[in-house]
Amino acid sequence: MRFLFLISAFLLVVGSGQSQNIKILEESTNLPISGAAIYNASKSKSTTSDIDGVANLSRFSVDELIFIEHLLYISGSYIVSDITNRTVYLKPKIEGLDEIVVSASKFQQSKRDIPQKIINLNAKSIAFANPQTSADVLENSGNVFIQKSQMGGGSPMIRGLSTNRLLMTVDGVRMNNAIFRGGNLQNVISIDPFTIQNTEVTLGAGSVVYGSDAIGGVMSFYTQTPQLSYSDSLYFKGHVVGRYATANKEKTGHLDLNFGLKKWAFLTSVSYTDFDDLRMGSHGPIDYIRPEYVHTSGGVDSVVQNENDQVQTPTGYDQINFLQKVRYEPKEDWSFDLGLYYTTTSEYSRYDRLIRYKKENLRSAEWNYGPQRWFMGNLQVTKLSSNSNLYDKIQSTVAYQNFQESRMDRDFNKTDRTIREEAVDAISFNIDLEKQLGKRMEFFYGLEYIYNQVISNGMIEDVQTGITMPTVSRYPNGSDWQSVAAYTSLKFKPNPKFVLQTGVRYNHVMINADFTENNAYLELPFTTTKINTGAFTGTAGANWNPNQTLGLRLNVSSAFRAPNIDDIGKVFDSEPGSVVVPNDDLKPEYAYGLEFGVKLNFENVFILDMATYYTHLDNTLVRRDFRLNGASEIVYDGEMSTVQAIQNAAESRIYGFELGMQVNFTKALKLKSHYNIIGGEEEGNNGEKKPLRHAAPQFGATHLLWQNNRLQIDGFVKYNAELPYHQLAPSEQNKDYIYALDGNSNPYSPSWYTLNLRTQYEFSDAISLTASLENITDQRYKPYSSGIAAPGRNLIVALKYTL
Template sequence: MRFLFLISVFLFIFAKGHSQNIKILEPSTNLPIAGAAIYNASKSKSTMSDIDGVANLSQFTSDEVLFIEHLLYISSSYVAADIANKTIYLRPNIEGLDEVVVSASKFQQSKRDIPQKIININAKSIAFSNPQTSADLLENSGNVFIQKSQMGGGSPMIRGLSTNRLLMTVDGVRMNNAIFRGGNLQNVISIDPFTVQNTEVTLGAGSVVYGSDAIGGVMSFYTQTPQLSYSDSLYFKGHVVGRYTTANKEKTGHLDFNLGIKKWAFLTSLSYTDFDDLRMGSHGPTDYIRPEYVQTSDGVDKVVPNPDPLIQIPTGYDQINFLQKIRYEPKEDWSFDLGLYYTTTSEYSRYDRLIRYKKDTLRSAEWNYGPQRWFMGNLQVTKLSSNSNLYDKIQSTVAYQNFQESRMDRDFNNTKRNIREEAVDALSFNLDLEKQLGKRMEFFYGLEYIYNQVLSTGMQEDIQTGISVPTVSRYPNGSDWQSMAAYTSLKFKPNPKFVLQTGIRYNHVMIHADFKENNDYLKLPFTTTKINTGAFTGTAGVNWNPNQTLNMRLNVSSAFRAPNIDDIGKVFDSEPGAVVVPNDDLKPEYAYGLEYGVKLNFENVFILDMATYYTHLDNTLVRRDFELNGASEIIYDGEMSTVQAIQNAAESRIYGFEVGMQVNFTKALKLKSHYNIIGGEEEGNDGEKKPLRHAAPQFGATHLIWQNNKFHIDGFVKYNAELSYNQLAPSEQNKDYIYALDANSNPYSPSWYTLNLRTQYEFSDALSLTASLENITDQRYRPYSSGIAAPGRNLIVAIKYTL
């Protein structure tokens, strides 16, 4: 088998070497340019460069003039004989390097036509930044703030909103499910950064295309596409990556390979990561150090001193990511894509719960998340050209997902371990269509159906006897959540300088939850609850480019979030001495937003991009004190606890300003900087105004970058402003165990900065080395609302070999 494989590869290379090929590269990086179109003057003959930037010219005569085009590069023309069997370079259009976006309409559009701000992160940037997880990938965008309660996590915040008010998609499939919560989420770490080809972060509402939850933004992850050979020869390519990180002794191995023939292609990817406990920095607040921890031996809990208080014990875990994709293209404009995704973590500790004290003793002996597992099967059928009166392009997507998570906690010197397990089965169907209505107008429309079923169990185990008994589950077992929607969107471009985009969506959501099992423990005044509600959302925006220097965009939008199973049926200890109980009287929350942006480009030497925004969130779903059967306190897990519930008890106002700058001193040397200012307040039904919980402090970064053909270096500073005690939301003021203490012994989030250096060197087309030294001055800091301190001085070394 191995012999046949080697023979196939040899024949493929031999065939390539004896045909009229050209190789198309980027001049500054020598990276191949895939998808460059090559055609003759009459456009009767054409071809396209493959993933290695190679295109075959055998169909053209030697004297034909060939035109080479790519949306991200300046077009050029050559005589075929002059470029046969040679390498050519396309000069980048700096303004258009990340010009094509998909997330705005499910089909490719020019970024300059979109009135919303969309951040692109491509595979090259991901490989250079070397993120440990996809949460770190998002943080590197500069516009997403990441909160972490433990090392196995990462909860994005965008423009003052987070968790279930932000939407995540993978290859166009909605990842948000019926138990996405208002508290911090870890689901983004299930996405393997090694498989991500491109990430698009839409800042602001995206409900017209994506429905419920897309209030603050949409994070769209697009994984690699299997590459066909488009010939009778075999196309093979693979990568092997090894990485080591000092702050948590990360050991990562990754392998992927692509097999392509004329109409079929197969892509396989496997990653394994092992993290040890995380070391924090040496210089910073002493409130963050870990002086002691609980150790259990023979069923006996003991508090033992930490030999190195900078090591956060326990925080280590490991993770496996697997991806299998198959692509079939029976015709040039038809494609069938099947994707199978699987991720699992080991059991890992929720670190912020393990550093809480009860009087003078650590409160918990253990507080662990069980393995977080995610599986998705996704089949997508796309036709990119049609003579139908109904559409020019059509895409149909059907997907099944299974999510599994669990929680295990036990108080210090208590033999009772509480175990709660959850699973969600999610089915979805999307139909998206595009129709050109004349030369100036494009029409997008589609349908969506989603069904989620939640399975949830509760168990209490005696660690000494091994006997387990049922207890209250986190969610009503067997509950379901359904969503049906239709949307339309119109793009009108009367001339190259002006674009109008507008759209409308109707979404209908139905929920059914049965509390019969949990009523044995909670004695709720109801046994079932149903929600049957609909919502219209709309958007309208303009993009104006009067000249090469100025771009202006204005966008108004509405968005919504329907209650889910987490909102109406959750039972959990939200904080020490408090328990959240179900509430069957909830309505959707609605957001109304306005965004205005200006971009100035002075000869591609100095570029300034600014945006300001305002969002009003009505009927805000928030956690507030509640009464259950007239009682404000109940016994939960053996402790008298204040009763709370999710309620439509507030309205929120969020505003902010973002600015980005780029100075291109030369082709090789550039300066990049960005800064984010976020503010707002939450006003309760009683008229009391409070700071927003998920409004991050002011944050930003400045990068000085130098790059030539083989060497890439980036020296940068990351910085974060302070949030004083009075600027913290009340729920954060109660979490003194995760914050530093000010002069009055009140919790606050200090300002911080880090100095960092990243480098990458390409020894050859096959071998590259990436090395980063982060937090050079070894600062000790915790990003706002995080329960774990960030890494101290951290050396990251990765070697990549292309097969």
């Protein structure tokens, strides 16, 4: 009853103030524009449109002249009383030139000022794409290739680099931790797509601003900000979403609620997703089908025939995401933002390990990841104007994160289940500042401190008796990783057509690891290891837009990745018959990059965006054969295995070309296309050259979009070139169980394409329906290096209701 009373009171308040509100919408799409600045001629009065494009004009008189301005739209002036139907329509500026990005310096900048290519995905485009996970969000960017070893996964590849050579941030906080590995990662699925307000993908090095790991790119996720009222009335907004998909029988529910007062705002978001086993397509390589699987009943393993060999059993799992944010604005230029994030999955199978055979029989009875849990609490304080000689804007962020993951595997008809559990506690502090040095120059600088502690345990459980005994852990228990850094960056803009940006960073990394516990099993020639190393990185780039037609950008950069706990201390079975052991003799790897881009815009009708790049990676950390106490083989988990270790044993050369095209036939009808070509090689210390493991095949997509009023339609095709056997990295050539076989029975990655259609219709301001029919021709395919086949024909339907 109290809730009903609150809602009733809210409706009365809103109704009484409705005449003082206006709604600001995008011309031709009717989509709301948030963050539009509204002010009078003297700028003595101002307000801002909220997330629904609504602004309250009670502070302005009815005959007053107001100005409405937004960086992405053409500004306009209006007399308050003349605004028809209390609605203002703004026309977008030239495509993409004045888009705002944050990731390049931690503060808002125009995209035209950034010498690197940055892909921007907003909440509207994400909702239209209907992604099941945040890995799918990245894939929809067009320049990120996604690998999956199981359905509960998604490992990004950018410009031939992957995993711990790419950096992920959430609301400005570094997500990479001390055990991010060189193998495929699935941490990105911890980010709830429903909470993302904006995603920025920086292609190329970002070490000056973000430090270690940002060699190939930076994926910055910004979640929704609680919306204040900006008036004396309570602001309330909520969304309820239900979604179902046929290929994996996805059942998703989402709820978010926003309560806004004049200075305080609260946002709560909860999502729950349940996935069943994934069905692959009907037309494609027979090598991908799942004819049989292991079933355990009464403690007895047996191989059973799969009733439908296109269903990948077992791949299902479920996930819960929770977000709570609080925003406090005591003054217009001050804000305090508190965020609490929690996500957990159920236990789920690592599918690529369950399809391996040992001779004629399936090798594993079970190979599961335990629940993947992530918690983060962060507090961010921002001041956007100051008379200080040191800064005009300042932002400080302190965060705590806890990561938990585990692995459980047992061979077929064996009673011993090996369990390894890991947890990381991560503390970080950042302070970032901006200072305007005259009209033409901006200065950015900041400090960062990060501390990670790793907890790691291993045990063997007898599944019949329940008795457990300790065994070698995956990482040295109690080890820690620390990073201290300072950076500066300068932007010089002598005129509106030319921008020069340059920066430098010093990063110092310290590692302490104690192998005493694991030495009871491995007999390492050392008990402790310490790494104390530092690195300077720099960048310099220019953007030149001589006219509305031509835009040029050039950027040179250096980046680095310091060894982490995963590099120096990991013990795991990298592949059947091999085991990776610790190595205390590691140095940072360094990358030197060059990028050149051209953008052509012909009357905003035909737009062409091209970029080419080259990266040289020196001291590359790679997995190679190794000797432990003089032995090339040891017994690990009961099996004689070849000894390997991470080593600075190679250098890599990566090059590529990216092409994006857009044709605006009319305001409603557009054609968009993008294509990526990636190449390179890895040269070992012995001079032997090999293909790069994370260089994806040529890939792209072409979209034909029609959009008018409440209806959007997108028909598109996605395509991927073949990667033959001789172009696979040696580690991939050994994984014949995840690839198709060519005429010589060698593994290779076949080419593939899919035809797809998605649509969105707004029945009213409160109800919208999004429907996608993916892989219409039911193709059976696997993206490169993926252990699980992609969904077959898949109907995804989502219904959204706005409270």
